[in-house]
Amino acid sequence: MWYIIYLGNMVRFLLYNNPMKYASYLIVGLLLLGISSCTEIQKAADVITNPSAKEVYARNFEKNDSLFLLWETRFEEAKKDSLQVLLPYAESGIFSEKILFPYSYDLQLREGERLVVEIEKPLDSTQVFIDLFKKSQDTVAPLKLIKSSEIDIPHLSEAITEYGWYKVIIQSGIGERIPFKLKIYTQPTYGFPVSGAGNKNIQSFWADPRDGGSRSHEGVDIFAKRGTPVVAITDGRVSSTGDRGLGGKQVWLRDGLFGKTMYYAHLDSIATTTGKRVKQGDTLGFVGNTGNARTTAPHLHFGIYKTASGAINPLPYIKRTDLPEISWENTMIKGSVKRNTTLQKAPISGFETIATLKKGDTVAVLGKHEAWLHVRTKDLIKGFIQERFVNELPSN
Structure with missing residues (x-):
């Protein structure tokens, strides 16, 4: 080798x-x-x-292999699906050797988040492919491939650099029949700037009005006891320190030569120096209320700035998110609709309807999310239906 x-x-x-x-x-x-x-x-x-994992896998088939061509066709069709999910999202299902349809989901992501897609399966030898696409505002424009999973690695992680709608497509290898658990969630790109604090400590947000509405808040305020350490959220260089202006005692941290700049303001004291190289978690100063925060409780004003666009919303970069848990398991492959009902675009009551299902209609069950089934109809339409409206049928 x-x-x-x-x-x-x-x-x-x-x-x-x-x-x-x-x-x-x-x-x-x-x-x-x-x-x-x-x-x-x-x-x-x-x-x-x-090459991508899917490109390597394709070498196992002849170009005119009818089953492989159908497998590829189903993938192209999945690009046109419009099912939506809110994150964090979890689903339990079975990859069926009889169903070549991929699992596809539209989701909205923000700059500063890191998307994570994980597939848990019992057999390491089973091939699973994950692709992440960026959707265009132009509905007829092709999807832009952002990232594909690597060979034999059933997960994908990608830092999001642009707000918008994205599509995740998951497809198993041909002829596979195994149970799986899917998790899709986001994590912040950076660490949290106040030691021992978390989301609950953020009490003032981006764009909140300031000075009677004459300006808006260009950051978030994180409240904590005076003297609580504020820390570097990433490796970088301290570009500036000082006691001046509205921010009082402040530290500016640069993330790389052409990266972003983090702004720590209203500090009680500063614990670093201009030009110093720091690692994530290093103490930069301590929570206070200097500058124009003298009449408020001690807190850190935290902001992020980009050279080209100025201040940006820092919340997605630091907000902790809950990891999805799966307390249910789906073993159903095929079902019959109990009564007339609707097929929905998302597993949320009252959401947009895709189609109307009649009593006795059969559906292929792709997976389960909480009390919802992810199904495909005989007309090849995919959507979500409440589990209580479906009777299980023999899969053969």
């Missing part, structure tokens, strides 16, 4: 410097390294091209 890694690094260097000149050298190098099989050559090429 060492020579494959060596070859990949050599190929990168040669192609970068002069791809035409060194093409023949690369061929000779392959022979000299003793790479005699197509598999080993492919591994060497993968070091350079870094």
Whole structure:
């Protein structure tokens, strides 16, 4: 395996410097390294091209394989689905060898959040593919692929840099039948700026009116006892410290050369110096009420600034989120509707209706979220229906 890694690094260097000149050298190098099989050559090429897990999986099938073509078609169809979920979201279901339909969800994400998609399954050998797309405001524009899961890794994590609607598509390998648990949630990109505090300590938010409405709040206020340490939310460099203006005693922390700048204000005292390199969790100062906060309880005014756009809402960057728990398990594969009811776009009562189901209609059950079933109708429409309106049918 060492020579494959060596070859990949050599190929990168040669192609970068002069791809035409060194093409023949690369061929000779392959022979000299003793790479005699197509598999080993492919591994060497993968070091350079870094294919997605789905691209590697596709090599197991002929291009005209009817089942594989249907599997790919279902994936393309899933891009057009419009099911929505609120985060955190959890679902329990069964990947069925008879159902090639992917699981697809639209979700709204904010800059500063880190999206996490996890699949828990009993067999490590079972292939599961996760793709994250960014949706455009133009409904006819194609989806933009943001990230795909890696080979043999049934989870995906991505920091969100732009507010908007996104789509997650999850698809199992062909012929797989295994139970699974799905979790989709967000985590903040950064740590929390006040030691020992959390969401409950945030009592004033972005855009709240200030000075009788003449200006708006460009940050969040985190209340804590005087002297509570305020800490670096990421590794960085202290770009400025001082006692001036509305912010009183303050610290500015820079996240990388072209990154964001964090603003810590109203400090009781400062515990760092300009130019100092700090690690996440290092103490920068202590909670107070200096500056224009002298008449309020001790708190940290915390803001984030971008060079191009100025102040941005810091809440998504630091807000702690609950991890989803699954206290239910779905084993149903097929069901019959008990009475006339509606198929909904999201597992929320009163949400947008996709279709009307009649008593006796059969549905394929993809999964379960709390008291809702994620189903597909005979017309290939996917949506959510309350579990109490469905009787289980034999799957054969």
